Amino acid sequence: MRKGVRNWGPPLLLLSPTIIILGIFVYGLIAANVRVSLTNRTSLVPATEFVGLDNYIALLAEDRFLHSLANLAVFTVVFIAGTMLFGFLWAWMLDKGVSAEGIFRSVYLFPMAVSFVASGVVWRWLLNSAEGDRASGLNRILETFGLGFLQNSWWNEPTWGMAAIALPAIWQLSGYVMALFLAGFRGIPDELREAARMDGASEWKLYRFVIFPQLSPIALSALIIVSHMSLKVFDLIMSVTGSIYVTEVPATYMWVTLTSNDYAKSATIATVLLVLASVFIIPYLIQTARSEKANR
């Protein structure tokens, strides 16, 4: 018995500060947030009653919230497709062997070191939608190179505008995805490739049956990381456009309701966002836990 305590006691004691802090500041606050979302606290006046799921039902039926979800969907799809494509492409090219690989690696990875807010300020100017004489940023560049017909209104376009907002995000995170894939490529032993070539596999078959299967865990991690970042996107949008209807996503909508003292609605949006993020992350965690167990 005493032996048992000696076994698990010290580790538990060591972990307990983290457990306590996480318990209060993460899970405790999530619980507090959910509680507010179930009340009628729509102003500074304290809540008077629990309204159950009314706030959720109202929110999910609201055109404005559905619009923000649609914006988020466009952003997420373009962002994920863009980062995965460029990340893989760059990693593949670097893996093929180029001179001065270190320089290229840094160049591609570097945008990630810039904060979304700082790059957002620059992209706000680059993505200015004025055309013709008053054009600036990308539109001005296009015009100068005689590609004036390519000028467009960027994020000002009501339906697909969010795709333009995804550009800066792709620019910043492709390098990160590249680093992940590059690590994946390097983790594949040369013997496997050589063996496949010895067996007469074509280059395509080598990738299809040897490389890709070994990269899939990396691709999955990259996908999860990028997609949960996308769900939380807030700072980029705030610095490129501010909190306006055209580019509203749930996170900026939550900020608007918070600053207009509608605490219940704000908490409801926060909870919906958390659930959305969990939909991506929990299956991933389960899968990782399983594969770790299997490997042990």
Added chain:
Amino acid sequence: MRSTRMSVIAGAAILGLALAGCSTSSAGPSEDDPNQVEVFTWWAAGSEKVGLDALVAVFAEQYPDIAFSNAAVAGGAGSNAKAALASRLEADNPPDTFQAHAGAELNDYIEAGQLQDLSSFYDENGLYEAFPDTLIEQLTSDGAIYSVPSNIHRANVTWVNVDVLEGAGIDPTVAPESMDAWIDDLTTLQESGVTAPLALGTEWTQMQLFENVLIADLGAEGYTGLWDGTTDWDSAEVQTAIGHYGELLDFANTDYAGLDWDAATQILLDGNAGYNVMGDWAEAAFVQAGQTYGTEYTTWATPGTDGIFDFLADSFTLAVGAPHETAAIDWLTTISSAEGQKAFNIAKGSIPARMDAVATDYPEYQQTAMASFQEDTIVSSLAHGSAASVSWSADLSSAIGKFGADRNADELLTALVAAAAAQE
């Protein structure tokens, strides 16, 4: 033995955590001293900071014994400050007095019982006589007044580029009689080669333009009725206003959603537009660009709103549970005094709320604004929190932003009606 060592380390870690939790926040040394006042604002930079400093100087003269403690929170046009304020009020740790837009934006604080009624303060200091009656009307909520305005701005001003208008053969000195006449002028201007004759900016400037159109089409009484429920949001006049507003957007620069007000005003300054509807803080931009009132730019009340003063004001409150209440009242006395208002407004470029201010102390544009402030009917600005509660304004802002993107008049009308209904 390894595990013993680990226990010690773990124990130390826990102890550290516990100690960190116990350490008390270090408060100022003289928290109980009544001779101090903590003033919470978002005036931390620019002309606003200069104005606040001037006000503090007057305060130091009038009340040399009271220490002024500046609790300004910078950034986000006040949104950061409002968030910080909300958490302080929630924790029952209010500042003595805090800045807020005068009018309906205070409703949330009033309903939550966080503000003290200042009507006896108004009585004692003769403010009911010093301020215009129509302003007192707009400030009063259920017979009580909760804030003291420090400065007044006007939101229904149209700024005009003289050269651009003269180039199209339009007389810039005479304001069009009505919205329709203005739209005719805009058409003339567009046909003369100015592709986007009306400079416009992001969502709140659109809201400000929309409120100007509402005032023009509903008149002062009808417009004020929108906020107290006596005018219906689905009335024919509102529908006319939506029509006019839609037409105006056709004359605006296409990139408006992405421009803040100063960038929009810059379009006018550069001669790429003829008109810009903006509050009178834009004056500073024209002065900075070295332009002269009357020769290079001029202003008039937005067409159809002549004789109406669309006001917004910064004001100061007295918090319930203010730790230094008497000192806070002294601060409010300074703000409402003729000297305090003069010092602040000359520095900030706004106009005083008091009618006994001497017009010749102020620059030219302010003199015209002061004259209209005394004569005109005063209505409350929507875009700046005077007309509607915070949540109502936020709903309207989103509806107007949506219209700016999709131009669906029916959906705008529905959203306006729904936003009003949500306030019931």
